[in-house]
Amino acid sequence: MEKNINITLKVWRQKNAREKGRFETYQVKDVSTGSSFLEMMDILNEQLINEGNEPVAFDHDCREGICGMCSLYINGRPHGPDDGVTTCQLHMRKFKDGDTIWIEPWRSAGFPVIKDLIVDRTAFDKIIASGGYVSVNTGGVPDANAIPIPKPDADEAMDAASCIGCGACVAACKNGSAMLFVSAKVSQLALLPQGKVEAARRAKNMVAKMDELGFGNCTNTGACEVECPKGISVAHIARLNREFLKAKVQD
Amino acid sequence: MAKIDARIPEGPVAQKWTNYKKNQKLVNPANKRKLDIIVVGTGLAGAAAAASFGEMGFNVKIFTIQDSPRRAHSIAAQGGINAAKNYPNDGDSVNRLFSDTVKGGDYRAREANVYRLAEVSTSIIDQCVAQGVPFAREYGGLLDNRSFGGAQVSRTFYARGQTGQQLLLGAYQALMRQVNLKTVKLYTRNELVDIVLVDGKARGIISRDLVTGETQRHFGHAVVMATGGYGNTFFLSTNAMGSNGSAAWQAYKKGAMFANPCFAQIHPTCIPVHGEFQSKLTLMSESLRNDGRIWVPAKKEDAEAIRAGKLKPTDIAEENRDYFLERRYPAFGNLVPRDVASRAAKERCDAGFGVGTTGLAVYLDFKESIERLGKDVIEARYGNLFQMYEKIVDDNPYDTPMMIYPAIHYTMGGVWVDYELQTTIPGLFCAGEANFSDHGANRLGASALMQGLADGYFVLPYTVQNYLADDIKTPRMTGDEKEFVETEKAVKDRFEKIRNVNGNRSVDSIHKELGLVMWDFVGMARNKEGLQQAIEKIRAIKKEFWSNVRIPGDKEGMNIELEKANRLADFIEIGELMAIDALNREESCGGHFREEFQTEDGEAMRQDDKFAYVSCWEYKGDGQEPELHKEELKFEDVKLIQRNYK
Numbered sequence: 001m002e003k004n005i006n007i008t009l010k011v012w013r014q015k016n017a018r019e020k021g022r023f024e025t026y027q028v029k030d031v032s033t034g035s036s037f038l039e040m041m042d043i044l045n046e047q048l049i050n051e052g053n054e055p056v057a058f059d060h061d062c063r064e065g066i067c068g069m070c071s072l073y074i075n076g077r078p079h080g081p082d083d084g085v086t087t088c089q090l091h092m093r094k095f096k097d098g099d100t101i102w103i104e105p106w107r108s109a110g111f112p113v114i115k116d117l118i119v120d121r122t123a124f125d126k127i128i129a130s131g132g133y134v135s136v137n138t139g140g141v142p143d144a145n146a147i148p149i150p151k152p153d154a155d156e157a158m159d160a161a162s163c164i165g166c167g168a169c170v171a172a173c174k175n176g177s178a179m180l181f182v183s184a185k186v187s188q189l190a191l192l193p194q195g196k197v198e199a200a201r202r203a204k205n206m207v208a209k210m211d212e213l214g215f216g217n218c219t220n221t222g223a224c225e226v227e228c229p230k231g232i233s234v235a236h237i238a239r240l241n242r243e244f245l246k247a248k249v250q251d
Numbered sequence: 252m253a254k255i256d257a258r259i260p261e262g263p264v265a266q267k268w269t270n271y272k273k274n275q276k277l278v279n280p281a282n283k284r285k286l287d288i289i290v291v292g293t294g295l296a297g298a299a300a301a302a303s304f305g306e307m308g309f310n311v312k313i314f315t316i317q318d319s320p321r322r323a324h325s326i327a328a329q330g331g332i333n334a335a336k337n338y339p340n341d342g343d344s345v346n347r348l349f350s351d352t353v354k355g356g357d358y359r360a361r362e363a364n365v366y367r368l369a370e371v372s373t374s375i376i377d378q379c380v381a382q383g384v385p386f387a388r389e390y391g392g393l394l395d396n397r398s399f400g401g402a403q404v405s406r407t408f409y410a411r412g413q414t415g416q417q418l419l420l421g422a423y424q425a426l427m428r429q430v431n432l433k434t435v436k437l438y439t440r441n442e443l444v445d446i447v448l449v450d451g452k453a454r455g456i457i458s459r460d461l462v463t464g465e466t467q468r469h470f471g472h473a474v475v476m477a478t479g480g481y482g483n484t485f486f487l488s489t490n491a492m493g494s495n496g497s498a499a500w501q502a503y504k505k506g507a508m509f510a511n512p513c514f515a516q517i518h519p520t521c522i523p524v525h526g527e528f529q530s531k532l533t534l535m536s537e538s539l540r541n542d543g544r545i546w547v548p549a550k551k552e553d554a555e556a557i558r559a560g561k562l563k564p565t566d567i568a569e570e571n572r573d574y575f576l577e578r579r580y581p582a583f584g585n586l587v588p589r590d591v592a593s594r595a596a597k598e599r600c601d602a603g604f605g606v607g608t609t610g611l612a613v614y615l616d617f618k619e620s621i622e623r624l625g626k627d628v629i630e631a632r633y634g635n636l637f638q639m640y641e642k643i644v645d646d647n648p649y650d651t652p653m654m655i656y657p658a659i660h661y662t663m664g665g666v667w668v669d670y671e672l673q674t675t676i677p678g679l680f681c682a683g684e685a686n687f688s689d690h691g692a693n694r695l696g697a698s699a700l701m702q703g704l705a706d707g708y709f710v711l712p713y714t715v716q717n718y719l720a721d722d723i724k725t726p727r728m729t730g731d732e733k734e735f736v737e738t739e740k741a742v743k744d745r746f747e748k749i750r751n752v753n754g755n756r757s758v759d760s761i762h763k764e765l766g767l768v769m770w771d772f773v774g775m776a777r778n779k780e781g782l783q784q785a786i787e788k789i790r791a792i793k794k795e796f797w798s799n800v801r802i803p804g805d806k807e808g809m810n811i812e813l814e815k816a817n818r819l820a821d822f823i824e825i826g827e828l829m830a831i832d833a834l835n836r837e838e839s840c841g842g843h844f845r846e847e848f849q850t851e852d853g854e855a856m857r858q859d860d861k862f863a864y865v866s867c868w869e870y871k872g873d874g875q876e877p878e879l880h881k882e883e884l885k886f887e888d889v890k891l892i893q894r895n896y897k
């Protein structure tokens with residue numbers, strides 16, 4: 001059953017990329033446990049605005065776990081203390097009356113803070129631009145059913161393609177590596193006949209870009225898989241490594 | 252003023268697009284490099300268009316308010332995309348998709364556009380597969396299809412419950428490939444705030460960098476807007492939080508006509524509202540209606556006991572359940588179009604049979620299909636939706652029926668465009684949900700994704716090129732021309748004005764007030780008196796906004812309240828125009844239900860002799876009544892009949 005709880009928040013506030021940040025403490029009262037975490041943040045912001053203060057800036061859009069825009073490091077976990085969900089899908093029923101909740105931005109060299117809890121994740125777009133696609137133009141392609149694809153391959157490609165580009169894997173990784181994100185795209189496309197043609201080259205280019213942008217190396221800690229809201233498996237990293245080796249051999 | 256000319260090509264409807272392409276003007280490769288196209292929006296329509304323009308060799312600049320093009324609202328579409336492939340061999344054809352769409356839209360769409368949409372639909376699937384979109388497949392390796400509301404064939408392609416995501420990622424990747432090749436320049440967290448006209452033509456935009464708060468001037472030989480719908484006028488909707496109508500509204504204020512603003516779609520299967528701090532409504536995909544059965548208790552006392560928490564839905568015996576869609580519409584049953592399903596749910600709840608604590612909910616039950624197909628089949632089809640539901644409501648839909656209620660979902664109305672998707676401002680094009688063109692008064696499920704990609708991949712690349720062919724001698728502008736400077740100044744003044752109100756109310760509190768007025772008076776059922784009241788109330792809200800909104804924070808740097816306030820100012824005016832349009836349209840059609848115009852058993856009644864037209868509204872200045880122009884609709888290929896899903 002839903003009830004109302006009172007909580008204390010410790011929220012990271014930072015005016016912009018240049019200035020230093022700090023934690024601020026806020027009390028939020030009578031939050032329904034049926035509310036989502038971001039609705040609780042809305043309540044906090046309404047409170048701050050009514051007091052004449054600046055609301056806390058955080059990223060969000062779809063609020064249903066699909067756009068990958070929300071982030072937040074909550075009590076030391078990316079996307080907070082529930083499994084298999086994004087922050088926007090986290091509900092206050094996961095917290096108890098009187099709890100203190102720590103809220104921080106993603107912390108990683110690859111994702112500089114823009115303001116408060118908002119970070120810059122354009123590095124992910126740059127990685128995709130370096131090769132995360134099939135090189136076809138609009139028009140002049142074969143009929144969609146011309147090449148049958150075994151259902152297990154299509155399903156596995158779909159598993160990998162479920163990545164929402166949120167960056168939790170990077171935030172969770174002590175090395176700040178983006179391997180899970182990169183491998184999900186490499187793996188999806190390598191599994192499909194349409195993407196296989198460029199698979200090795202794609203792996204090489206994307207990994208090179210990832211390194212160039214300051215993401216760390218993967219040391220197989222597996223922390224990324226645990227925190228990924230979409231259950232992207234580290235098995236994709238193994239497939240990426242195979243494609244990467246093929247590219248090295250070809251060189 | 253003879254302003255409304257849809258410029259539909261000659262010939263029979265099936266030949267029009269071929270004829271158009273035959274006569275269309277081309278730009279040679281050397282000249283393409285000298286031509287700049289601005290695309291605003293990176294949803295399906297915008298990303299597909301920009302990627303295609305880039306591949307063709309034009310210089311493209313693309314803008315999005317999100318941090319990445321991959322996060323456009325299109326990402327959230329769940330159920331699927333229609334295409335007349337007829338792979339299941341169940342009698343589908345371009346012609347059937349065309350007539351289903353015209354009929355589904357309750358005969359308020361333009362035939363020529365809809366036919367073209369159906370015609371190019373098949374190429375979309377080919378394109379997406381070539382890009383590596385992992386559509387669902389059968390064991391034989393071929394593509395799988397499902398059926399959707401308003402159709403008796405299976406023509407919907409899907410990628411689990413994440414079709415929009417996969418299609419958008421396909422388009423996004425094609426776009427990023429062009430960014431890498433430097434044909435497209437990407438501007439993220441950057442919002443169009445006005446359109447620049449030079450000699451009556453669209454020649455660029457003023458944008459605002461949402462990180463620095465600074466305005467920028469951008470030139471383009473042509474401007475394409477693909478900025479999505481304005482459903483968030485209602486505050487609560489299934490749209491993403493950032494979805495807004497501001498770009499369309501700026502176009503309207505600059506002289507583009509706004510068409511059929513009152514045509515908004517209410518989706519029947521959303522998770523019901525739970526509390527006053529609710530920020531958005533979550534859709535449960537329409538595809539669930541393939542296997543779920545919708546019901547309420549047949550006895551009022553059972554409904555009352557459920558609301559009081561004394562009975563559970565599973566306690567209600569089969570014979571005491573009212574499967575009201577199957578009862579009222581035996582031919583289509585649970586698969587009637589959205590507007591019909593939504594109104595039927597409202598009717599039951601208004602009559603006192605609703606469930607949930609508020610009484611504003613009906614059941615969507617999977618018990619029978621789980622028994623028939625097995626839990627694993629249902630899980631494979633809808634697992635992620637069931638999980639999403641459980642996370643939100645804390646109930647397990649495998650064991651107990653889901654609760655659903657209608658919510659605002661999509662806007663069929665939008666910027667008026669001609670056959671070429673060009674607005675009444677030369678050089679300004681509009682695509683995707685932002686335009687009004689293909690869905691009439693009601694959109695069928697899985698047809699928005701189709702339209703977005705059709706516009707982006709297969710229509711704009713032809714029509715924009717046709718326009719630019721006459722522009723090869725126009726030199727690039729620097730952005731220092733007086734039109735740019737003046738428009739930028741007007742934008743800055745507007746933002747200053749909002750900041751200087753310095754009142755007492757948050758943006759959201761005013762937006763919620765607007766949303767309630769919209770839902771109560773301009774929502775699922777409308778009437779003359781209510782609409783007149785709504786207009787008064789909305790005008791009062793506008794006054795409240797401009798005298799009492801409070802924007803904390805600075806002018807420089809990121810200021811989210813300021814962004815939201817700017818969009819809310821436009822939502823208020825959009826809401827007013829929606830009410831004005833709804834008042835004008837004295838008939839019931841599709842998503843627009845006027846209580847005065849219904850049959851004895853409560854079905855919508857069109858007035859074809861008076862209202863078989865597109866209402867096109869022209870802006871006449873702040874506080875002035877807009878002027879109505881009519882685009883008469885001619886139905887030459889689909890016969891005008893009262894829709895019947897019985």
Ligand SMILES: Cc1cc2nc3c(=O)[nH]c(=O)nc-3n(C[C@H](O)[C@H](O)[C@H](O)COP(=O)(O)OP(=O)(O)OC[C@H]3O[C@@H](n4cnc5c(N)ncnc54)[C@H](O)[C@@H]3O)c2cc1C
Pocket residue numbers: 291292293294295296297314315316317320322323324325326327328329330331332333414415441442443444477478479480489490491494495497498534660661682683684685696697698699700701703
């Ligand atoms: C929950 C949900 C499920 C749906 N499921 C389906 C489905 O199964 N099948 C189907 O066919 N349809 C579905 N729809 C509808 C469909 O998703 C949308 O209609 C469609 O994706 C709209 O695409 P678009 O490209 O027109 O706009 P959007 O995807 O809304 O993109 C708009 C773009 O414009 C940008 N933008 C907006 N304003 C500005 C500005 N001022 N300056 C700069 N950029 C701006 C945004 O950043 C964004 O990039 C669903 C909709 C919802 C809400």
Ligand code: SF4
Pocket residue numbers: 162163164165166167168169170180181184227228229230231232
């Ligand atoms: S792999 Fe998982 S955690 Fe990483 S970006 Fe993708 S969805 Fe997010």
Ligand code: FES
Pocket residue numbers: 059060061062063064065066067068069070071086087088089
């Ligand atoms: S806001 Fe879209 S995933 Fe959380």
